[in-house]
Amino acid sequence: MCLIKKISLLLMISILFSMFSGCFDRREIDELAYVMAVGLDKGKTNALRMTLQIAIPSAATGGGKENGGGEGGSESSYEITVETPTIYSGINIANTFVSRQLNLSHTKALIFSEELAREGVKPYINAITRNREFRPDMNVLVSKTSAEKFIRNVKPRLEANTARYYELTLAGFNYTGFIANTDFHKFYRQSVAIDQQPVAILAAVSSYEGSEDIKLEDSTYKDKGRDLPFEGDFKAGKIPNSGGLKAEVMGLAVFRGDKMVGELDGEEAGMYLMATGEYNYSSMTFLDPVTKNNFIVLNVKQSRMPQQRIKMEGDNPHIYTKLILEADIMSIQSGINYEKPENLSKLEEAAENSIKEGMLRYLNRTARELNSDICGFGAHLKKNFLTWQDWVKFDWPGRYKDCKFDVEVDLKIRRPGLMVRTSPPNS
Amino acid sequence: MRDIKKMLKELFLFNEPKKDDKFILKETEEEKNQIKKEEIEIKQEQQKKKRDRSVIKKLFDPNEEKYASSESKEQKTKQEDDHSQPKEYISKHLHENLDYMKKVFYVPENGDIVIREFAVTLKKDKVAEAFIILIDGMIDRTIINTNILQPLMLLSNIEIEQREDEVGEQVKKRLLPHNQLKVTTKFDEVIEEVNFGGVGLFVDGSEIAFVCDVKGWEHRGIERPNTEIIIRGPQEGFNEVLRCNTALVRKILKDEDLVAENASLGRRSKTPCSILYIKDIANDDLVKEVKRRIKSIKTDYVIDSGMLEQYLEDHTFLPAPQIIATERPDRVAAALTEGKVAVIMHGSPFALIMPATNYDLMHSAEDAFLRFPYTNFLRTIRIVAIFMSLLLPGLYVAITNYHHEMIPTDLLLAIEAAREKVPFPSVVEILIMEFSFELIREAGIRIPGPIGPTLGIIGALILGQAAVAANIVSPILIIIVAVTGIGSFAIPNYSLAIAFRILRFVYIFLGAISGFLGITTGLFIQGLWLTSAKSFGVPFLAPFAPRTKGGFADELTRAPIWKQETRPDYLNTKDLKKQPKISREWTQAEEKTKKQNEENKNADNSKE
Amino acid sequence: MNKKIVFGNWEAITVIINMICTKIFISFPRFMVEDAGTASWLLTIYISILAFIGFYIISGLYKGFEGKDPIELAELAAGNTGRVAAGIVLTLLMLYFTAYHLRLYAENLKIISLSISPISYVMLFFVTGMLVSAKTGLESLVRLHSIYVPVIATGYLIILLAVLPLFRFENILPVLGTGPYEIFIKGFSRLSIFAELILLFLMAPYLRSNRNLKISGYTALGFSCFFLLTGAITYIGVMTYPVALERILPIYPMSRLIDYGRFFQRIESVFVFIWAGAGLLYISVAFYFCLEVFRKTFRLEYSRPLALPFAAIVSTIALLSPSLMASIQIDSQYFRRWSWILSFGLTIIILMAARIKKSRKATEKNPTRC
Incomplete structure (x- = not known):
């Protein structure tokens, strides 16, 4: 008899336990909103203008039939922009109008604007290193146009899922050689090291609307003494293309310490x-x-x-x-x-x-x-x-x-x- | 209120541990005498302690003593009542015996007791009255007619010159040609035998009775085993008849050292059972312990070995079984050769093998018959299946509730999209599905005949499909539950599978309250629980914790058959080796013959 | 005791390995980097050699004291006062081991996965494990080690192997790091990394013979040195010097770097398993010996009634320090610098005293011999 009582007591304790522990750390997957990319610009009214790209799961998996059939396909993500003093206060602000709690554990890209990068990114990368949600394998990009504009132009056609777009595009250096692997851990490590300086992928929004607009003014071929530009003589934003995504990556942004000092073209x-x-x-x-x-x-x-x-x-x-x-x-x-x-x-x-x-x-x-x-x-x-x-x-x-x-x-x-x-x- | 207080006290306050002599399998025979002495000492100490304690108790709780004394008194009076009735020895007068037997078997009321009275001719003019008693349906009628009644009634007319007082001797030596004859002077033995399909013969003027074994009841034939189905290997299974089962084992092990000791269980059922072991392999202490445990069981009836298992096992609350139940004679034989002890019970097609370790439970009967790589592959799969059936739902809950960063982004978004319309938290979701799966499984056994499995599958399909369609659960969860269910079917031991089905819910709970930390703590505590367990003095996780030799030979994985040279170390057998170092002599043959040839040549040369 | 527990070398070895090596997960590689910079591996080798020498001396002194633990030896040397003094010191040492690791494991788990749960809630799991192990006793605890420690070690080596592509040899240069003075003179006190070796001597009664003690000691030290060295060298080689100073949990960020294709990444949560498992084992053993030493010191019959009060004391001590940074500071600056005096120094002193006393007794018995 006593045994049964003991067991029932244990059961009661554990049920009580679970009831009051239910509110600690448990988050259902569908209670969270996953940020795919974080863009940081210089703010107009505040220190930062932060853009967050949030995945829409029902569209990302093609599951939401109601959402489909819009012009340009269903959007797998949407972007919000906040003006904020720091990254985390910005996330706090965003949480007030995004229905789900923002989670950064699946962020694939961190995009600085060129302006911010030239001023130095130390204050931001420190905050990011300290937080366990940001993963060390996300890529660091520097956008020649504003980061907000770049992120808003990431509307992948091939992938239903924006995250996959970042993963595949930024791993493209394996067969193009025009960008490099600039994962956050490497970037951070090199920004504090003295034996190697960091680089970041150069990104921009294409400046050409159609094939007729394509110009060669920003190509580096003349500096190299060529008559014609080769495939590597361009930087992001000026790649002679049309019809693809407006957002494009090519070349590298060179840093000294935490400050950007220049750009490299594709070659x-x-x-x-x-x-x-x-x-x-x-x-x-x-x-x-x-x-x-x-x-x-x-x-x-x-x-x-x-x-x-x-x-x-x-x-x-x-x-x-x-x-x-x-x-x-x-x-x-x-x-x-x-x-x-x-x-x-x-x-x-x-x-x-x-x-x-x-x-x-x-x-x-x-x-x-x-x-x-x-x-x-x-x-x-x-x-x-x-x-x-x-x-x-x-x-x-x-x-x-x-x-x-x-x-x-x-x-x-x-x-x-x-x-x-x-x-x-x-x- | 007081109960709760007491319980809390027991939980949080210290109670002096009971000093029960736990059985531990000791190493060699030399230590035996020592052990005996120690045991005796411990027992004496115990008795002392008991006395001491009762003194203390008296001080605090005077009622206790009264209770105890009154109980014992009651018992005593009862015993006296019982003892006043039964007669112990057979009387010389037939009518007394007859009356007594009638009384014992409640003859007019009892319909299936047959008492046949007749006369035996002892001398030319000397006729002795006699009767046989038997239970209808449990005996073979033709044997009684031809081998017992016929010679006694008809063939006894042959002339014999012997005196009256040797009636019994004469019947035994001349008149009863039946082969299995037991002579006894006690009623108890007669009654016992008659209860178990014997026939009792009483002759007037004799103080002895004869009991002939003429068992002949209806029983199931030897069929394929139902629960342990294998592809390669013998296909015979035990049935419900004790002797048939022991014969099946002896058929495999034609060894005169194989001992099948008899014992009987249950005050009313008096179920006979056999304790099987190989005399020159099995550890004597182990055999003694098994016998001690079996003989000390006091209960009314034991019907199946499943009940016996519960009486014999060390830990009632341990999730894993500590005795293997098998219906395969080959498995029993294999265990016996390893040095284990088997108990076969009348009326149960399952033999019990003891001691059992955790790794024995993961073995299938087939393992020994399959080639080395196949066995290891299957065992790996089985281990994976065990972990899946135990942990998978818990891990799913932990990951989806606490460790989102672990899921690949695509899968994460897929899960999120699938859960979009599900109203429940994932814990409730998985509990619903697990519960309905268990329900289908339990109901599938009850549903008669061929509909069972069909309904199981259809039920699962429809339930899963409908649950997904109704947005009660997400489709990924159905996969988890299904894989878990299949995993639990891959566990070879039925009891272990049930144990993991129960523990699975604990891990779901732990995963829900703190993710991987909870599951790790659960594994830690379960590990402590299992490592502290013992099965007949053998640590339950034996070859690995404590670490002994041969863990990888045939416990977790299986070495090639010619490399399995020793018996399990933890059994402390008398004979350590199964086979010599070189068991396949043909591998050596060539070199040997070469050597021999050379030697012969040399010898020839020297001769020349 | 009515029933004597005895266990084999393998069990003892796994216990010692776990006791010494769990600090790889929480602090050790960073300590090494803090002291020796890029030469953290050199410092590790140095203190390993020191530990071997220390154990050689102690096992040499152990001759003639077969199956005696330091408390019994202290009694031999200085009677009841000696026993009580040594016992109290050792109890406090064990209390520190338990309490500090309890706090640190709970805190770190809060950092890496349960960030919102209160610290006491996270600690509750460790305390539960600790109490259950105190109830089931040492025998099942060491048996559990013999199964779990190989699993934990395998998981740890898998993490190291998986980050090996990121290892750059240049990162362990310059060879001498912060300089020979820092490594060889100041680094000597880092012998305290092996402070947990004292448990081996406390386990001496269960190991029966001196031969077993020696075998388990050397094997455990060998394995531990291997794990410590691989941990230190991989950490500095992968994380590089200035960054390696920053990380609160050395192995965790390394496991986050594992990335093989788009699917086989993000496995650091699995790390929680081996990490919390190692922590539970460590805390349970330290707690058990805490009770055991206390029991022996005051010659109590049972150690089990001590479990609940001691658990309360341990949890309280664990929560004493106001912040995680403060606890790490105490451990790194004080405890892991000076605890070698307790574990090696104290043992040697007790052994010497017992030896002198013994020889004196021998001479008193037959004074003609000298």
């Missing part, structure tokens, strides 16, 4: 990836070494990590980089039979020279113009120091601008695609 972003060893594969365009006016397209892969050495020549560091690349032929416009082993070396040499030139141009730009060691060469120098104090005293960030660079590229063409020889056109 330089590729060089950044190659120099850090994160380059996966993408097609690159080269000028034909013989005819000089035809194009050759190679699919370039980075087969091994780059070999890097730093020597100190007096007070000036001398950085030596060797890139080891592989390539497959994708297109030979001129019809010259480059597949022939004798000719192949010509092609390889041309590609090597082109990449070397681009690399040197990029490295010199980071040192002289941007003065920011985003490739992390400083890490190689650390082994010369015994203690951390010595390393800090050395003042690497201050010395980077005096670096000399030496680049060697070792590119091997491995496969010709489906064609093993090129027949010249019969003319």
Whole structure:
């Protein structure tokens, strides 16, 4: 008898327990609103103008049949903007008019406006690091147009779910090489480190309405001494396209510490990836070494990590980089039979020279113009120091601008695609 | 009020632990004498303690003593009453015996008691009255007619020159050609045998009675086992007849060391049962303990081994069973060779194997018959199934209520969209579905014949479908509940499956009150509960906690059959090895023959 | 005691590993970084060697005191006063272990998952586990270790392996971090990381022989050093120097970085399982020995009636410190600097005293020998 009583007492206690604990941390999934992206601009009336992109689950899963059939498909997310002194006060404000409690644990992108980034992002990234809801794998973007405008233009066509749009678009560097992986943890780590400076993905809203509007005024091809812009000679916002999403990403924003100091275009972003060893594969365009006016397209892969050495020549560091690349032929416009082993070396040499030139141009730009060691060469120098104090005293960030660079590229063409020889056109 | 006070006191105040001598399986035989001494000492101490305690109790609670004394008095008087009636020894006079038997069996009222009176010719002119007593329906009539009545009544006319006072001897030696004959002087034995399908024979002028075993009742034949269905391996199952079952085991183990000791259970049912063990393998202490427990059970009736299991087990409240019930003779035989003890009960097709550890419960009878990789694959699946059936709904509740960041975004939005129109919190939702699933399962057993499973499936389908359509539950939850249900069917042991079905609700509750922390605490406490448990002196999580040898040989996973050389370490068997280090001698044969050849050659050379 | 508990080496090893290594989850790698900067791994190796030396000395001194725990030894050395003094010190040590970890585990769990629940509510789960284990006793507790600790260790190693792609060798340079003085002189006091080794000596009566004590001690220390070293080196290699100073829970942010494709990520909540499991085991063992030491000190017959009052005391002590930062400060600046004196120093002193007393007795018995 006593046992039954004991059990019933335990049951009673546990039921009571659950009743008053029910109000602590338990949140049903459908009591929360999930923020997909957070955009931060300089506020007009306050310190910040914060834009939150909130997922609409019924549309995101295609489940809401009633919602479908609107013009431009059902919207999978909607955006709200608040003027606020800090991030969390903004979320507080937003919570008053969004019916569900905002939850940031599925945020995929953090977007700063260029203006804010140039002033410094330290106050905001500190707040974000401290909160467990923000995940370290969300990407950091810098928008050339206002962050609000960028987020409002993210209306994915292919994906029902905005989160997937961010995940896939921002992982696109694996096959384009025009942006980089700039997850928040990396960004934060590099913003406090002295051996490497952070970068963020450059984003913008396209400035062209239709195909007729496309102009080349902002392309960087002239600086590189080209007659025509190659695919990488653009930055976000000026990509010559129409019809896709207005929101686009290309190039990188370069930071020194927590302040943005400059931009890289698509090609330089590729060089950044190659120099850090994160380059996966993408097609690159080269000028034909013989005819000089035809194009050759190679699919370039980075087969091994780059070999890097730093020597100190007096007070000036001398950085030596060797890139080891592989390539497959994708297109030979001129019809010259480059597949022939004798000719192949010509092609390889041309590609090597082109990449070397681009690399040197990029490295010199980071040192002289941007003065920011985003490739992390400083890490190689650390082994010369015994203690951390010595390393800090050395003042690497201050010395980077005096670096000399030496680049060697070792590119091997491995496969010709489906064609093993090129027949010249019969003319 | 007072009860609650008392209960709270018991919960929160300290009670001196009862010093009961818990049985622990000790290691070697050398220690035996020591153990005996200790046991005796402990018992003496206990008695002392009891006396002491009763003194203390007297001080505080004078009523207690009165109760106890009055009870014992009642018992005494009852016993006296009982003892005044029964006669112990058989009388020389037949009519006394007859009267007594009639009284014992309530003959005029009792319809199925048959008493057949007849005469036996002992000498030419000397005729002795006799009668047989039997219960109709429990005996084989032809045997009685041809082997007992015929020789006594007809063949006794052959001339014999012997004196009167050796009537019994004469009947036994000359007149009764039946093979299973028991001679006794006590009524109790006769009654017992008659109750169990024997026939009692009383002859006038003799102080002994004969009991012939002529059991011949109707019973089920040997069929396929119903609950432990396997694909590979023998397909015989136990039935309800004790001797038939023991014979099935002996058929597999043709070992003269296999002992089947008899015992009987229940004051009224007097169910016979057999304690099976292999004399030169099983630990003596274990056998003694099993016998001690069985013989000490005082109850009216034990009908099935399921009841016996409850009387024998160590921990009543432990969720997991501590004795394996199986209806497969091959499984019993395998357990016996490992050094375990089996109890087979008359009237139950389930034999009990003890001791059992947690890992035994995860084994299927088939495991030993399948090849090494298959068995390990199946065992892995089973372990996964066990964890799923125990934890999956709890984890679902914990994740959807506390750990949203864990779900991939796409899935999260899908769950959110599915839950959009569901009015209940997910805990209630999952409780509704789990409850209806249990309902279908329970009802499916009751529904007669072939409709059962059909209704189960249709019920589940329609219920799930309708519940989703009516926005009572979300579709993802149906998947969770279904997977959990299937997982619980994959658990080989029926009792364990039920245990996990109950515990599942606890984990749902824990997951709902604090997410993963609650579930971890639950696992921790359940772990403590299981590790502190013992089954016949063997720690319940034996080869892993405490760690002993051979945990991976045939407990959690199974080593190749030629590598399973030792019996389970925790059983402390007399014979440690199952097979020598090299059990497949053919693998060595070639080298050996080579060596032998070389030796022969050398020998030849030296001879030359 | 009427029934003597005895358990095997494996159980003892797992208990000690868990006791020493749970601090990887809550503080250890950060402590190392705080002291030695990028050379945190070097400091770990250094203190591991020190711990081995310490254990070598103690196990050497243990000769002739088979199956005796420090309290019994103190009684041998200085009679009842010695026993009570040593017992009180050790009880306080165990109380600190229990209370501090109770607070820290509850606080940290509040940080990573139950942010709104009151601290007492989170603590309630740990206290429940602690009380249940005090009821079921040491035997089932150590058995539970022998099952759970391998699972926890596997989970921990999986986390480390999964973040290995983010490991950069350059991050553990410069080699000497904050400098040799910080590492080798100031770092000596970090031997207190191994303060929990005292439990091994308290478990000596259950281990029967000195040989078992030695085997379990060395194996447990070996495994612990391996786990500590891998934890320290992965933490500094993945999180990099200045960031590594900031993180309150060292392994948790690392588990958040695990990202293999779009599906196999966000698994840090699973971390709660191994983390809370390790915490429950730690707190239960510390609490059990707290009761046990107290019982032995005052020669009580049962330790179970102490459970509820002690649980109340432990919870109160745990809630004493006003903030999490204050508790971490106390642990890092005071306790983990000086507790080696208690666990290694005290044991050695007691052993020496007992040895001297014993030899003196021996000489008194047969003075002709010397």
